[in-house]
Amino acid sequence: MDFALSESQLMIRRMVSDFAGKELAPIAAELDRESRFPHAILEKMAGLDLFALPFSEDYGGTGDGYVAYVLAVEEISKACASTGITYAAHCSLGTNPVYLFGTEEQKLKWVTPCAKGEMLSAFGLTEPDAGSDAGGTKTTAVLDGDQWVINGTKCFITNATYAGMVIITAVTEPGQGTRGISSFIVPTDTPGFSVTAPYEKLGLKASDTAEIIMEDVCIPADYLLGKRGEGFKQFMQVLDGGRISIGALSVGIAQAALEAALNYARERRQFGRPLSKFQAIQFKLADMATRTELARLAVHRAAWLKDQGQTFTRESAMAKLFASETAVAAALEAIQIFGGYGYTREYPVERYLRDAKLMEIGEGTSEIQRLVIARQLGC
Secondary structure, eight states: OOOOOOHHHHHHHHHHHHHIIIIIHHHHHHHHHHTOOOHHHHHHHHHTTGGGTTSOGGGTOOOOOHHHHHHHHHHHHHHOHHHHHHHHIIIIIIIHHHHHHOOHHHIIIIIHHHHTTSSOEEEEOOBTTBSSOGGGOOOEEEEETTEEEEEEEEEEEETTTTOSEEEEEEESSTTSGGGGEEEEEEETTSTTEEEOOOOOOSSOTTSOEEEEEEEEEEEEGGGEESSTTOHHHHHHHHHHHHHHHHHHHHHHHHHHHHHHHHHHHHHOEETTEEGGGSHHHHHHHHHHHHHHHHHHHHHHHHHHHHHTTOOOHHHHHHHHHHHHHHHHHHHHHHHHHHGGGGGSTTSTHHHHHHHHHGGGTTTSOHHHHHHHHHHHTTO
Protein backbone atom coordinates (compact mmCIF):
# COMPACT_ATOMS: atom_id res chain seq x y z
CA MET A 1 0.00 0.00 0.00
CA ASP A 2 1.78 3.14 -1.26
CA PHE A 3 0.53 6.56 -0.18
CA ALA A 4 3.38 8.45 -1.82
CA LEU A 5 2.79 10.94 -4.59
CA SER A 6 4.90 10.57 -7.71
CA GLU A 7 7.72 13.01 -8.39
CA SER A 8 5.64 14.54 -11.17
CA GLN A 9 2.67 15.03 -8.82
CA LEU A 10 4.89 16.56 -6.15
CA MET A 11 6.36 18.93 -8.72
CA ILE A 12 2.87 20.01 -9.83
CA ARG A 13 1.80 20.60 -6.23
CA ARG A 14 4.91 22.67 -5.51
CA MET A 15 4.44 24.69 -8.67
CA VAL A 16 0.77 25.42 -8.01
CA SER A 17 1.41 26.17 -4.33
CA ASP A 18 4.12 28.67 -5.27
CA PHE A 19 1.90 30.29 -7.90
CA ALA A 20 -1.14 30.49 -5.61
CA GLY A 21 0.90 31.86 -2.72
CA LYS A 22 2.56 34.58 -4.75
CA GLU A 23 -0.08 35.53 -7.31
CA LEU A 24 -3.47 34.66 -5.82
CA ALA A 25 -3.40 34.74 -2.02
CA PRO A 26 -2.36 38.42 -1.82
CA ILE A 27 -5.41 39.53 -3.85
CA ALA A 28 -8.00 36.97 -2.66
CA ALA A 29 -9.58 39.31 -0.09
CA GLU A 30 -9.77 42.08 -2.67
CA LEU A 31 -11.40 39.80 -5.24
CA ASP A 32 -13.95 38.76 -2.62
CA ARG A 33 -14.64 42.32 -1.49
CA GLU A 34 -15.17 43.56 -5.04
CA SER A 35 -16.92 40.41 -6.30
CA ARG A 36 -14.36 40.56 -9.12
CA PHE A 37 -13.95 37.65 -11.51
CA PRO A 38 -10.25 36.62 -11.66
CA HIS A 39 -9.64 36.98 -15.40
CA ALA A 40 -5.90 37.68 -15.11
CA ILE A 41 -5.35 34.78 -12.71
CA LEU A 42 -7.16 32.36 -15.01
CA GLU A 43 -4.96 33.45 -17.92
CA LYS A 44 -1.87 32.73 -15.85
CA MET A 45 -3.29 29.36 -14.82
CA ALA A 46 -3.80 28.54 -18.50
CA GLY A 47 -0.17 29.48 -19.12
CA LEU A 48 0.86 26.94 -16.48
CA ASP A 49 -1.27 24.23 -18.16
CA LEU A 50 -3.45 23.82 -15.08
CA PHE A 51 -6.62 23.43 -17.15
CA ALA A 52 -4.91 20.65 -19.08
CA LEU A 53 -4.01 18.39 -16.13
CA PRO A 54 -6.91 15.88 -16.18
CA PHE A 55 -7.12 15.53 -19.97
CA SER A 56 -5.09 13.49 -22.43
CA GLU A 57 -2.51 14.96 -24.79
CA ASP A 58 -4.74 14.00 -27.74
CA TYR A 59 -7.06 16.88 -26.84
CA GLY A 60 -4.71 19.58 -25.58
CA GLY A 61 -4.18 18.08 -22.13
CA THR A 62 -1.04 17.03 -20.29
CA GLY A 63 -2.24 13.57 -19.30
CA ASP A 64 -1.21 14.01 -15.67
CA GLY A 65 -4.48 12.59 -14.36
CA TYR A 66 -7.05 13.30 -11.70
CA VAL A 67 -4.77 13.06 -8.67
CA ALA A 68 -2.55 15.79 -10.11
CA TYR A 69 -5.64 17.84 -10.90
CA VAL A 70 -7.09 17.63 -7.37
CA LEU A 71 -3.71 18.61 -5.94
CA ALA A 72 -3.96 21.77 -8.03
CA VAL A 73 -7.57 22.38 -6.98
CA GLU A 74 -6.58 22.15 -3.31
CA GLU A 75 -3.68 24.59 -3.62
CA ILE A 76 -5.68 27.12 -5.66
CA SER A 77 -8.63 26.87 -3.25
CA LYS A 78 -6.40 27.29 -0.22
CA ALA A 79 -5.48 30.70 -1.59
CA CYS A 80 -8.89 31.63 -3.05
CA ALA A 81 -11.90 29.32 -3.05
CA SER A 82 -13.68 31.51 -5.62
CA THR A 83 -10.93 30.80 -8.12
CA GLY A 84 -10.92 27.17 -7.02
CA ILE A 85 -14.58 26.66 -7.84
CA THR A 86 -14.21 28.48 -11.16
CA TYR A 87 -11.39 26.10 -12.04
CA ALA A 88 -13.17 22.99 -10.77
CA ALA A 89 -16.47 23.77 -12.49
CA HIS A 90 -14.66 24.32 -15.79
CA CYS A 91 -12.65 21.09 -15.71
CA SER A 92 -14.83 18.62 -13.81
CA LEU A 93 -18.29 19.71 -14.94
CA GLY A 94 -18.05 21.84 -18.07
CA THR A 95 -15.34 20.06 -20.04
CA ASN A 96 -15.41 16.54 -18.61
CA PRO A 97 -18.79 15.50 -20.12
CA VAL A 98 -17.47 16.04 -23.64
CA TYR A 99 -14.20 14.31 -22.72
CA LEU A 100 -16.09 11.28 -21.36
CA PHE A 101 -18.98 10.95 -23.80
CA GLY A 102 -18.19 13.04 -26.86
CA THR A 103 -17.31 11.84 -30.34
CA GLU A 104 -13.78 12.31 -31.61
CA GLU A 105 -14.90 15.36 -33.53
CA GLN A 106 -16.64 16.84 -30.48
CA LYS A 107 -13.57 16.30 -28.31
CA LEU A 108 -11.25 17.96 -30.79
CA LYS A 109 -13.62 20.89 -31.23
CA TRP A 110 -14.52 21.55 -27.58
CA VAL A 111 -12.16 19.77 -25.17
CA THR A 112 -9.01 21.07 -26.86
CA PRO A 113 -9.66 24.81 -26.38
CA CYS A 114 -10.98 24.17 -22.86
CA ALA A 115 -7.90 22.16 -21.88
CA LYS A 116 -5.67 24.91 -23.25
CA GLY A 117 -7.57 27.55 -21.29
CA GLU A 118 -8.68 29.31 -24.46
CA MET A 119 -12.35 28.84 -23.59
CA LEU A 120 -14.24 28.60 -20.30
CA SER A 121 -17.01 26.02 -19.94
CA ALA A 122 -20.03 25.46 -17.70
CA PHE A 123 -22.51 22.72 -16.78
CA GLY A 124 -26.26 23.40 -16.83
CA LEU A 125 -28.09 20.83 -14.75
CA THR A 126 -29.92 22.57 -11.90
CA GLU A 127 -33.30 24.18 -12.57
CA PRO A 128 -35.70 26.14 -10.36
CA ASP A 129 -37.75 22.96 -9.78
CA ALA A 130 -34.98 20.40 -10.27
CA GLY A 131 -32.18 20.70 -7.73
CA SER A 132 -31.55 17.58 -5.68
CA ASP A 133 -34.31 16.02 -7.80
CA ALA A 134 -32.28 16.27 -11.00
CA GLY A 135 -34.67 13.84 -12.66
CA GLY A 136 -37.31 16.56 -12.52
CA THR A 137 -35.75 18.44 -15.46
CA LYS A 138 -38.23 20.65 -17.32
CA THR A 139 -35.96 22.02 -20.07
CA THR A 140 -36.95 20.46 -23.41
CA ALA A 141 -35.10 19.66 -26.63
CA VAL A 142 -37.14 18.86 -29.73
CA LEU A 143 -35.54 17.50 -32.90
CA ASP A 144 -36.65 19.58 -35.87
CA GLY A 145 -35.03 18.33 -39.04
CA ASP A 146 -31.28 18.63 -38.64
CA GLN A 147 -31.35 20.71 -35.46
CA TRP A 148 -32.44 20.60 -31.84
CA VAL A 149 -34.68 23.36 -30.51
CA ILE A 150 -34.10 23.92 -26.79
CA ASN A 151 -36.30 25.80 -24.34
CA GLY A 152 -35.83 26.11 -20.60
CA THR A 153 -34.03 27.68 -17.68
CA LYS A 154 -31.00 26.57 -15.68
CA CYS A 155 -30.04 28.19 -12.37
CA PHE A 156 -26.97 28.41 -10.09
CA ILE A 157 -24.66 27.87 -13.05
CA THR A 158 -20.98 28.51 -12.31
CA ASN A 159 -19.06 30.32 -15.08
CA ALA A 160 -22.29 31.01 -16.99
CA THR A 161 -21.41 34.62 -17.89
CA TYR A 162 -17.96 33.86 -19.29
CA ALA A 163 -18.36 30.36 -20.73
CA GLY A 164 -17.98 29.73 -24.45
CA MET A 165 -20.01 26.55 -24.23
CA VAL A 166 -22.35 24.97 -21.72
CA ILE A 167 -23.32 21.32 -21.34
CA ILE A 168 -27.05 21.23 -20.63
CA THR A 169 -29.57 18.50 -19.89
CA ALA A 170 -33.01 18.48 -21.48
CA VAL A 171 -36.01 16.19 -21.89
CA THR A 172 -36.07 14.58 -25.32
CA GLU A 173 -38.54 11.76 -24.58
CA PRO A 174 -41.40 13.16 -22.49
CA GLY A 175 -42.98 10.74 -20.06
CA GLN A 176 -39.92 8.50 -19.83
CA GLY A 177 -38.61 9.95 -16.56
CA THR A 178 -34.85 9.90 -16.19
CA ARG A 179 -34.59 7.72 -19.31
CA GLY A 180 -35.98 10.60 -21.36
CA ILE A 181 -33.21 13.10 -20.51
CA SER A 182 -30.35 13.82 -22.93
CA SER A 183 -27.24 16.02 -22.85
CA PHE A 184 -26.24 18.70 -25.33
CA ILE A 185 -23.33 20.96 -26.17
CA VAL A 186 -24.66 24.52 -26.43
CA PRO A 187 -22.39 27.34 -27.65
CA THR A 188 -23.23 30.43 -25.61
CA ASP A 189 -23.30 32.71 -28.65
CA THR A 190 -26.29 30.82 -30.09
CA PRO A 191 -29.32 33.10 -30.69
CA GLY A 192 -31.91 32.74 -27.93
CA PHE A 193 -29.29 31.90 -25.29
CA SER A 194 -29.00 34.50 -22.52
CA VAL A 195 -27.53 34.83 -19.03
CA THR A 196 -29.01 36.85 -16.17
CA ALA A 197 -27.07 39.12 -13.85
CA PRO A 198 -24.93 37.13 -11.38
CA TYR A 199 -26.44 36.15 -8.05
CA GLU A 200 -25.45 38.10 -4.95
CA LYS A 201 -24.02 35.32 -2.81
CA LEU A 202 -22.95 34.75 0.78
CA GLY A 203 -19.51 33.54 -0.27
CA LEU A 204 -17.39 32.64 -3.30
CA LYS A 205 -18.05 36.19 -4.37
CA ALA A 206 -15.30 36.31 -6.99
CA SER A 207 -16.78 33.35 -8.85
CA ASP A 208 -19.51 33.81 -11.44
CA THR A 209 -22.89 32.20 -10.74
CA ALA A 210 -25.92 33.09 -12.83
CA GLU A 211 -29.09 31.80 -14.46
CA ILE A 212 -29.26 30.59 -18.06
CA ILE A 213 -32.35 31.17 -20.19
CA MET A 214 -32.86 29.35 -23.48
CA GLU A 215 -35.65 30.48 -25.80
CA ASP A 216 -35.85 28.52 -29.06
CA VAL A 217 -32.12 27.90 -29.01
CA CYS A 218 -31.28 25.95 -32.16
CA ILE A 219 -28.16 23.78 -32.29
CA PRO A 220 -27.01 21.21 -34.88
CA ALA A 221 -28.31 17.67 -34.44
CA ASP A 222 -24.77 16.38 -33.88
CA TYR A 223 -24.38 18.55 -30.77
CA LEU A 224 -26.21 15.81 -28.90
CA LEU A 225 -23.74 14.32 -26.39
CA GLY A 226 -23.74 10.55 -26.54
CA LYS A 227 -27.05 8.81 -27.19
CA ARG A 228 -30.58 10.09 -26.70
CA GLY A 229 -31.97 9.31 -23.28
CA GLU A 230 -28.59 8.76 -21.63
CA GLY A 231 -28.18 12.26 -20.20
CA PHE A 232 -29.16 11.30 -16.66
CA LYS A 233 -26.71 8.41 -16.58
CA GLN A 234 -24.02 10.67 -18.02
CA PHE A 235 -24.38 13.49 -15.51
CA MET A 236 -24.47 11.06 -12.60
CA GLN A 237 -21.05 9.87 -13.73
CA VAL A 238 -19.86 13.44 -14.25
CA LEU A 239 -20.98 14.38 -10.74
CA ASP A 240 -18.98 11.49 -9.29
CA GLY A 241 -15.83 13.15 -10.61
CA GLY A 242 -17.05 16.61 -9.72
CA ARG A 243 -17.56 15.59 -6.10
CA ILE A 244 -13.90 14.66 -5.85
CA SER A 245 -12.91 18.15 -6.94
CA ILE A 246 -15.34 19.72 -4.45
CA GLY A 247 -13.69 17.53 -1.82
CA ALA A 248 -10.29 18.89 -2.85
CA LEU A 249 -11.65 22.43 -2.80
CA SER A 250 -12.96 21.81 0.72
CA VAL A 251 -9.60 20.46 1.86
CA GLY A 252 -7.97 23.63 0.56
CA ILE A 253 -10.32 25.80 2.63
CA ALA A 254 -9.85 23.62 5.72
CA GLN A 255 -6.07 23.79 5.38
CA ALA A 256 -6.19 27.56 5.02
CA ALA A 257 -8.36 27.84 8.15
CA LEU A 258 -6.01 25.55 10.09
CA GLU A 259 -2.89 27.48 9.11
CA ALA A 260 -4.48 30.84 9.87
CA ALA A 261 -5.68 29.65 13.28
CA LEU A 262 -2.33 28.06 14.12
CA ASN A 263 -0.34 31.16 13.19
CA TYR A 264 -2.71 33.41 15.13
CA ALA A 265 -2.61 31.12 18.18
CA ARG A 266 1.19 31.25 18.19
CA GLU A 267 1.26 35.04 18.01
CA ARG A 268 -1.72 36.05 20.15
CA ARG A 269 -0.90 36.28 23.86
CA GLN A 270 -3.39 36.05 26.69
CA PHE A 271 -2.70 35.67 30.41
CA GLY A 272 1.00 36.07 29.71
CA ARG A 273 1.49 33.31 27.14
CA PRO A 274 0.57 32.42 23.54
CA LEU A 275 -2.87 30.97 22.89
CA SER A 276 -1.20 27.90 21.40
CA LYS A 277 0.04 26.95 24.87
CA PHE A 278 -3.50 26.55 26.21
CA GLN A 279 -4.78 22.99 26.08
CA ALA A 280 -8.27 24.07 24.98
CA ILE A 281 -6.78 25.71 21.88
CA GLN A 282 -4.39 22.82 21.27
CA PHE A 283 -7.32 20.40 21.21
CA LYS A 284 -9.15 22.54 18.64
CA LEU A 285 -6.07 22.70 16.42
CA ALA A 286 -5.42 18.97 16.79
CA ASP A 287 -8.97 18.14 15.74
CA MET A 288 -8.79 20.52 12.79
CA ALA A 289 -5.51 19.01 11.62
CA THR A 290 -6.74 15.45 12.02
CA ARG A 291 -9.99 15.97 10.12
CA THR A 292 -8.25 17.91 7.36
CA GLU A 293 -5.67 15.17 6.82
CA LEU A 294 -8.33 12.45 6.80
CA ALA A 295 -10.37 14.45 4.28
CA ARG A 296 -7.29 14.84 2.10
CA LEU A 297 -6.65 11.09 2.16
CA ALA A 298 -10.26 10.38 1.20
CA VAL A 299 -10.07 12.80 -1.73
CA HIS A 300 -6.76 11.39 -2.94
CA ARG A 301 -8.06 7.82 -2.77
CA ALA A 302 -11.18 8.68 -4.77
CA ALA A 303 -9.05 10.48 -7.37
CA TRP A 304 -6.65 7.52 -7.53
CA LEU A 305 -9.53 5.12 -8.10
CA LYS A 306 -10.73 7.31 -10.96
CA ASP A 307 -7.26 7.38 -12.50
CA GLN A 308 -7.13 3.57 -12.25
CA GLY A 309 -10.43 3.18 -14.06
CA GLN A 310 -12.08 1.63 -11.03
CA THR A 311 -15.53 2.34 -9.57
CA PHE A 312 -15.47 5.36 -7.25
CA THR A 313 -19.09 6.46 -6.75
CA ARG A 314 -19.14 5.60 -3.05
CA GLU A 315 -15.66 6.94 -2.41
CA SER A 316 -16.31 10.26 -4.15
CA ALA A 317 -19.52 10.77 -2.15
CA MET A 318 -17.69 9.95 1.09
CA ALA A 319 -14.82 12.29 0.23
CA LYS A 320 -17.14 15.14 -0.69
CA LEU A 321 -19.33 14.65 2.38
CA PHE A 322 -16.50 14.43 4.90
CA ALA A 323 -14.31 17.11 3.34
CA SER A 324 -17.12 19.66 2.96
CA GLU A 325 -18.28 19.25 6.55
CA THR A 326 -14.65 19.38 7.67
CA ALA A 327 -14.17 22.70 5.86
CA VAL A 328 -17.16 24.26 7.60
CA ALA A 329 -16.09 22.90 10.99
CA ALA A 330 -12.51 24.09 10.51
CA ALA A 331 -13.63 27.59 9.53
CA LEU A 332 -15.93 27.80 12.55
CA GLU A 333 -13.15 26.69 14.89
CA ALA A 334 -10.75 29.17 13.31
CA ILE A 335 -13.18 32.00 14.00
CA GLN A 336 -13.53 30.79 17.58
CA ILE A 337 -9.76 30.82 18.04
CA PHE A 338 -9.52 34.31 16.58
CA GLY A 339 -12.30 35.45 18.90
CA GLY A 340 -13.78 38.84 18.08
CA TYR A 341 -11.17 39.45 15.38
CA GLY A 342 -12.37 36.35 13.56
CA TYR A 343 -15.76 37.96 13.16
CA THR A 344 -14.27 40.92 11.30
CA ARG A 345 -13.07 41.25 7.73
CA GLU A 346 -9.63 42.20 8.97
CA TYR A 347 -8.77 38.49 8.95
CA PRO A 348 -9.60 35.85 6.29
CA VAL A 349 -11.31 33.28 8.49
CA GLU A 350 -14.78 34.81 8.07
CA ARG A 351 -14.30 34.43 4.30
CA TYR A 352 -13.32 30.80 4.75
CA LEU A 353 -16.61 30.13 6.53
CA ARG A 354 -18.68 31.93 3.89
CA ASP A 355 -16.90 30.05 1.11
CA ALA A 356 -17.00 26.67 2.86
CA LYS A 357 -20.77 26.58 3.30
CA LEU A 358 -21.45 26.03 -0.39
CA MET A 359 -19.32 22.88 -0.30
CA GLU A 360 -22.11 21.23 1.74
CA ILE A 361 -24.68 22.26 -0.90
CA GLY A 362 -23.19 22.30 -4.40
CA GLU A 363 -22.87 19.14 -6.54
CA GLY A 364 -25.18 17.29 -4.20
CA THR A 365 -26.01 18.35 -0.67
CA SER A 366 -24.64 16.51 2.35
CA GLU A 367 -28.04 14.80 2.59
CA ILE A 368 -27.78 13.60 -1.01
CA GLN A 369 -24.25 12.30 -0.38
CA ARG A 370 -25.55 10.23 2.52
CA LEU A 371 -28.26 8.81 0.26
CA VAL A 372 -25.67 7.93 -2.39
CA ILE A 373 -23.48 6.21 0.19
CA ALA A 374 -26.43 4.32 1.67
CA ARG A 375 -27.47 3.07 -1.77
CA GLN A 376 -23.91 1.95 -2.46
CA LEU A 377 -24.12 -0.03 0.77
CA GLY A 378 -27.21 -1.80 -0.55
CA CYS A 379 -29.79 -0.01 1.56
